[in-house]
Amino acid sequence: MKIKNICCIGAGYVGGPTMAVISLMCPEINVTVVDLDKEKINAWNDPDTSNIPVKESGLTEIIEKVRNKNLFFSTDIDNAILESEMIFIAVNTPTKTTGEGKGMAADLKYVISSAINIARVAKTDKIVVEKSTLPVRTAEKLKEVLLENARGNIKFDIISNPEFLAEGTAINDLFKSDRVLIGGEDSIRGKNAVDALVKIYEKWIPKKKIITTNIWSSELSKLASNAMLAQRISSVNSLSALCEATGADIDEVSKVIGLDKRIGPSFLKASVGFGGSCFQKDILNLVYLCRKYKLNDVADYWEQVIKINDYQKSRFSQKLLELANDKNITILGWAFKKDTNDSRESAAIYVAEILINNNMNIHVYDPMVTDERILLDLKLLFQHKKFSDAEIQKKLSMLKIHKNHKDALLSSNLIGIVTEWDEFINYNWEEIAKKNVLTVIDGRNILSERLDQVKNIKYFKL
Numbered sequence: 001m002k003i004k005n006i007c008c009i010g011a012g013y014v015g016g017p018t019m020a021v022i023s024l025m026c027p028e029i030n031v032t033v034v035d036l037d038k039e040k041i042n043a044w045n046d047p048d049t050s051n052i053p054v055k056e057s058g059l060t061e062i063i064e065k066v067r068n069k070n071l072f073f074s075t076d077i078d079n080a081i082l083e084s085e086m087i088f089i090a091v092n093t094p095t096k097t098t099g100e101g102k103g104m105a106a107d108l109k110y111v112i113s114s115a116i117n118i119a120r121v122a123k124t125d126k127i128v129v130e131k132s133t134l135p136v137r138t139a140e141k142l143k144e145v146l147l148e149n150a151r152g153n154i155k156f157d158i159i160s161n162p163e164f165l166a167e168g169t170a171i172n173d174l175f176k177s178d179r180v181l182i183g184g185e186d187s188i189r190g191k192n193a194v195d196a197l198v199k200i201y202e203k204w205i206p207k208k209k210i211i212t213t214n215i216w217s218s219e220l221s222k223l224a225s226n227a228m229l230a231q232r233i234s235s236v237n238s239l240s241a242l243c244e245a246t247g248a249d250i251d252e253v254s255k256v257i258g259l260d261k262r263i264g265p266s267f268l269k270a271s272v273g274f275g276g277s278c279f280q281k282d283i284l285n286l287v288y289l290c291r292k293y294k295l296n297d298v299a300d301y302w303e304q305v306i307k308i309n310d311y312q313k314s315r316f317s318q319k320l321l322e323l324a325n326d327k328n329i330t331i332l333g334w335a336f337k338k339d340t341n342d343s344r345e346s347a348a349i350y351v352a353e354i355l356i357n358n359n360m361n362i363h364v365y366d367p368m369v370t371d372e373r374i375l376l377d378l379k380l381l382f383q384h385k386k387f388s389d390a391e392i393q394k395k396l397s398m399l400k401i402h403k404n405h406k407d408a409l410l411s412s413n414l415i416g417i418v419t420e421w422d423e424f425i426n427y428n429w430e431e432i433a434k435k436n437v438l439t440v441i442d443g444r445n446i447l448s449e450r451l452d453q454v455k456n457i458k459y460f461k462l
């Protein structure tokens with residue numbers, strides 16, 4: 001089947017960048033990205049591209065080239081479904097907060113409502129692409145929902161094409177993917193549907209990097225990849241605590257480990273812990289699935305990755321509390337990693353919570369995350385913990401967000417580095433230390449060489 005029109009449901013961190021790259025590489029295909037969130041769609045359509053809602057290096061340049069040529073952002077979901085032969089579902093799949101699997105399983109309500117919407121509107125056969133990260137065997141459920149809600153004898157072919165981009169390097173990852181994974185049903189229709197998507201990726205991804213599998217392998221591979229990445233971070237973080245206790249240096253230890261070709265150097269940097277919208281929820285989901293299939297030992301194994309991550313966030317916070325000599329602490333960085341404005345599940349939120357609960361005033365500076373987002377992150381967390389409105393107000397009054405790093409660094413003499421932004425390395429620390437004697441606890445271990453010789457700064461690695 002030749003694809004002329006694509007619809008992508010979900011204009012978030014995955015839907016926006018992936019569709020921008022497809023539009024650029026396939027000028028003959030019209031791509032419409034739709035979302036229920038009107039404000040988000042308006043932001044994607046803002047003539048001033050610095051206001052697009054996802055900040056990724058290289059993204060604005062692509063948007064400027066293709067928007068309103070063959071890439072469109074719209075809230076008219078029904079029309080985009082109607083006109084497209086291929087529909088990507090790239091909606092959020094957060095951890096469930098109520099019902100069966102609460103706190104563990106992925107909440108599929110947005111995926112299911114997207115499927116109902118597709119079935120309700122479609123007048124012709126559709127290829128439905130699972131782009132969201134989903135529990136293994138979701139395609140089965142999706143098929144049921146599509147068939148139950150379809151009008152007439154419409155056929156839906158479901159394929160799985162999980163996204164492996166990492167925020168902060170999304171555009172580069174999309175252009176130069178390590179692999180593109182497409183899972184489909186073992187039938188002629190299934191193979192045709194997979195081929196239709198392979199043809200799109202082939203425009204810029206070498207064929208040997210396009211892996212086709214059965215649909216369950218594809219769904220599970222994404223969860224498993226994220227679990228393995230997070231597991232490396234927790235492994236090295238667990239060793240960082242042992243390094244501290246023994247006088248070994250975690251950077252030296254992880255360098256040695258990473259030089260083993262069988263292991264490799266990536267994802268071996270000790271830190272305050274992983275954040276982001278994916279790792280935690282995907283591991284929780286994996287643990288839930290293992291328990292569902294009565295694989296309790298396997299579930300316990302993966303659960304430990306999360307426990308070490310929580311341990312590391314709290315170890316960092318306790319260090320700050322131990323070294324505080326007054327009621328003020330500065331947190332540098334709020335995004336869950338550098339080069340993104342995304343703060344979902346950022347370690348900063350949990351560190352701030354612990355510090356505020358210990359009656360500390362916290363001063364925050366981040367180069368990209370907005371003040372509103374920082375406030376909202378903490379407000380939602382305190383609401384989730386069932387504090388009253390008055391208590392939440394009191395707690396939020398202990399947060400001061402600074403517009404520039406100098407003000408933040410002069411507001412306390414204890415600094416916690418939470419995000420690995422490059423600009424933190426380039427600050428004029430000598431100048432700041434002349435005005436303010438500082439203790440720096442580096443939750444990313446990025447400043448050891450930079451601050452080694454700076455007078456008036458006491459430096460601690462994590």
Ligand SMILES: NC(=O)c1ccc[n+]([C@@H]2O[C@H](COP(=O)([O-])OP(=O)(O)OC[C@H]3O[C@@H](n4cnc5c(N)ncnc54)[C@H](O)[C@@H]3O)[C@@H](O)[C@H]2O)c1
Binds near residue numbers: 036037077110113133
């Ligand atoms: N963010 C990442 O780095 C990343 C990487 C790989 C995979 N993923 C996976 O991709 C999926 C999307 O992640 P994201 O970070 O882009 O999420 P996001 O929250 O940034 O975007 C999802 C969007 O879907 C919209 N939406 C929800 N239900 C809808 C509906 N019924 N109709 C129309 N729009 C709807 C929301 O309004 C939101 O704008 C998740 O499953 C995630 O696990 C994310």
